[in-house]
Amino acid sequence: MDKIQEHNIDEEIMDLRRGPWTVEEDFILINYIAHHGEGRWNSLARCSGLKRTGKSCRLRWLNYLRPDVRRGNITLEEQLLILQLHSHWGNRWSKIAEHLSGRTDNEIKNYWRTRVQKHAKRLKCDVNSKQFKDTLRYIWIPRLVERIQAAKIPNNSHNEAQQPVLGRGINELVPIQLTHNNNNNNNNASTGITLANSSVAASSENSIGTQVSPLSNLSDCCYDCIVNQISSNQDYYQVNQCDQLSYEDFQAMDQQNIQLWMDSTEDVFDNLCNIEDIWSLEQ
DNA sequence: AAACTGCTCAACCGCAGACTG
DNA sequence: CCAGTCTGCGGTTGAGCAGTT
Numbered sequence: 001m002d003k004i005q006e007h008n009i010d011e012e013i014m015d016l017r018r019g020p021w022t023v024e025e026d027f028i029l030i031n032y033i034a035h036h037g038e039g040r041w042n043s044l045a046r047c048s049g050l051k052r053t054g055k056s057c058r059l060r061w062l063n064y065l066r067p068d069v070r071r072g073n074i075t076l077e078e079q080l081l082i083l084q085l086h087s088h089w090g091n092r093w094s095k096i097a098e099h100l101s102g103r104t105d106n107e108i109k110n111y112w113r114t115r116v117q118k119h120a121k122r123l124k125c126d127v128n129s130k131q132f133k134d135t136l137r138y139i140w141i142p143r144l145v146e147r148i149q150a151a152k153i154p155n156n157s158h159n160e161a162q163q164p165v166l167g168r169g170i171n172e173l174v175p176i177q178l179t180h181n182n183n184n185n186n187n188n189a190s191t192g193i194t195l196a197n198s199s200v201a202a203s204s205e206n207s208i209g210t211q212v213s214p215l216s217n218l219s220d221c222c223y224d225c226i227v228n229q230i231s232s233n234q235d236y237y238q239v240n241q242c243d244q245l246s247y248e249d250f251q252a253m254d255q256q257n258i259q260l261w262m263d264s265t266e267d268v269f270d271n272l273c274n275i276e277d278i279w280s281l282e283q
Numbered sequence: 284a285a286a287c288t289g290c291t292c293a294a295c296c297g298c299a300g301a302c303t304g
Numbered sequence: 305c306c307a308g309t310c311t312g313c314g315g316t317t318g319a320g321c322a323g324t325t
Contacts, residue, residue: 020293020319042310054310059294062312094313109314110292118290 017051021060025050029057030065063104070102074111076151080144082108083116083136 017025032048038061041054050057063069074082078100085096091112093105100108116136120127123135 018295040310053295055296055312056294058311063293091314105313106293113315114291 015051016053018056021064025052026060026065029061033061033065059106063106068102069104074103074107076144076148078103080141080148082111083141083144086112086116087133087137 021029028048028050032044032050036044036047038044038058041058043054045052045054045057048057052060081100082096085099089095091109093109093112097103097105097108117127120129120132123132125131
């Protein structure tokens with residue numbers, strides 16, 4: 001007997017439900033957790049009377065019913081954060097989600113697959129290819145920063161930060177110095193990302209037992225920080241000394257590569273423009 | 284109006300690591 | 305130390321919806 005058959009028989013014996021959750025089931029789960037707290041999902045599933053697996057209960061709670069789950073469109077700042085964090089951590093969705101208040105790993109994963117991977121497809125390149133990563137770093141991310149800035153400061157036509165940032169990459173953006181407490185040095189040496197406060201560091205790396213609530217206002221913090229840095233023009237485009245190319249290096253190298261790339265794919269540039277349009281329309 | 288296509292997202296699955304007795 | 309159980313993660317699926325032909 002194979003595993004799938006075994007699994008199905010188990011479910012039949014247990015009379016387990018699958019598929020979408022009903023309002024009644026949601027109600028039972030919320031009530032149970034309100035009285036007994038979350039965790040111990042298998043016993044929760046048994047004791048609550050829900051004919052669901054512990055896994056299913058956990059997923060439903062974490063991704064949907066939890067009161068601090070934030071729904072709705074991913075904001076520009078969140079998009080920026082996702083792109084930046086993904087460039088450092090790859091598909092470590094739960095880790096990325098820790099830094100987006102109220103967003104679940106599932107939601108971010110879905111966002112990445114449906115939006116970002118779609119664009120990679122249109123560019124006819126692999127989402128993990130250097131080509132695509134460069135597009136993210138040197139075109140999309142700076143563009144997002146511009147748009148965040150534009151949204152925040154509508155009438156700043158003379159602001160220095162309006163200078164085009166195309167071609168300047170994430171790795172030059174040392175910033176996102178999201179520090180609440182200056183004494184807390186939460187720099188993550190491996191990623192180069194400066195975390196916002198101590199609770200984030202605790203929850204992201206060392207969480208044991210009770211969960212430290214994720215950064216409550218990281219997006220706003222990120223947003224303000226970016227805008228402030230742009231506005232004051234203070235070393236916003238510092239070159240990351242650690243392991244990245246300098247801007248000059250990139251320029252020298254990339255002008256060639258971008259040209260080669262454009263030459264090799266006749267509609268790449270059009271696609272890039274389309275992507276920008278798509279990004280705009282999505283808002 | 285019907286058929287088709289593409290997109291979104293909730294939910295499931297398998298696996299690995301942590302935990303427990 | 306070991307075996308069984310639980311938990312959490314990342315990948316995948318498919319129902320439902322919207323837009324297009």
